Structures are given as C-alpha cells and as structure tokens.
Amino acid sequence: MIETHGLSVRLGPRAVLQDIAFHARPGALTAIVGPNGSGKTTLLRALSGDLPFTGSVRLNGLPLGTTPVWELARHRAVLAQHTPVGFPFTVLEVVRLGLSASARPELTAEEALARVGLAGHAGRLFPELSGGEQQRCHLARVLAQLGHPTGPSGPRWLFLDEPVSALDIGHQLMVMGLARRFADSGGGVVAVMHDLNLTAQFAGSVALLADGRLTRQGSPEEVLADEPLSAAYQCRLRLNRAPVQGRWFLPQMAGGHEPAGLTS
C-alpha cells in the first residue's frame, strides 16, 4: 500500500504540490493524470523518495524520508520521464545498470529485454536506438531491477512516468499490458499518463491533479467524467462509448482548446 497525508512539495520559491492525500494498492494499476505542469512527475518523485517533502508518505508501511535509498530500491523501481545516458553504453549494459541496483537479481537482462520486445538488440549501442526503443530499453532496466511483482518484504512497486509517450499503438498496448500483468500478479503500479483512453482501459484507480492539488481520486468511472476532466484540462471533453467494445473514448471536440464551463 502507498498512502500520503498532507504531502506538500516546494521547489525553489514554488509550492508545486499542496496537501496531497493519494493512495495506491498493490494488485491494481493506479494512474496519475492531469495537465502539463500540474505536478504529476513531482508526485511520482516524492513517492519514490527522490524529493524532500512535508507531510507523510508510506510505502509498504515504510516511512519515506527516513528509509535509506538502498532499502527503497528493494521495494520500488522508477522509469523517469527523461533518462539521459551520457556514455555510449550498449543496450545490455543499460539493462545491467538495473541489475546492479537489485539485491538479488531474479530476471536476466535478456529476459527483461524480451519482455519489452527488444530481444536480439542487446549488442546495439543505446544512442543508436530510436526514441521508442530507448524508452523500452529503460523499461527493461527497471524490470530487471525489480524482478518479480512480490518478494519477501511484500509487493514491489513500478513507478512509470509517461511509459508510453514515445511508443506506437502496438507497443503502447504491449507496455500497458505488461504493467497490468505485473499488478494482476500482486505488484503495484503507479503510472503517469497523458492518454486518457489507455487510462480508462488499463487503470483500476485514477488520481487527477490540477495546479498542484489532487482534485479527485477514485475508479475510472468516478474520475474520467466530463466535468472533472474539462475543469482540470481547461477544455471541453465529452465521454463517449466506442461502438465495438463499449469502451470509453474521449474524442477531441471541435473548437479545440477553450475555457471549461461553456454551455454546449
């Protein structure tokens, strides 16, 4: 379980997160959504123990802030929004960085690469991969670090910041399916998402941020609704159902980016 109470983060002079009460349970994919600059990455970094904060954050019962990073590394692994690689490492070497952060590796680098569709790419130079291949290579590194979804000290947590931002539709489904299976097997997944349709399809819980505050958290039905989305994103959004599968989708409305609260 992850629980925060009164979580606030200041970066320089700015109050970036204010009084956040967020929760995530293992066995489900929890999505964090919200507009650019609303604080999603900052929240994920605070949950990861990477940022100073006020308030409380507990991960598997451990209080963040006083738990050493080596101990946290057994419980969670983080796919950052941007991860520069400063050296001409091979793909295999990048994934092995994840293994070196793991107390007792449970996956081989080759297995992790196969899971993200990069089997056979181990010897290639990382800078020569395409953008989407680089993103999946980093995901393989994170999977290699974490190993199985659960371990002796409880559920393990995958923190994913926009894990499908560089991916084509087939690989988006592959990566979201992989994240869901990790959760279905007892692990925890917290994923920052911009794609609300994929969020509706894969998330069990959705947290909506706007302007540094958690405006709503609940089931996709509760959060992915016209009014809270239109208010958060400051544009008019209408929920629809896809004719074939009955799944939700959010088409763009004519007129583009307009202030919320307009009558139709």
Ligand SMILES: Nc1ncnc2c1ncn2[C@@H]1O[C@H](COP(=O)(O)OP(=O)(O)OP(=O)(O)O)[C@@H](O)[C@H]1O
């Ligand atoms: N180191 C920093 N110093 C000052 N302000 C910062 C710092 N890092 C982030 N911010 C500000 O905090 C706010 C939230 O940033 P954050 O990266 O969490 O947004 P986000 O919701 O992840 O946005 P995006 O969808 O664009 O990735 C932004 O206004 C950003 O400018």
Ligand SMILES: [Mg+2]
């Ligand atoms: Mg971000």
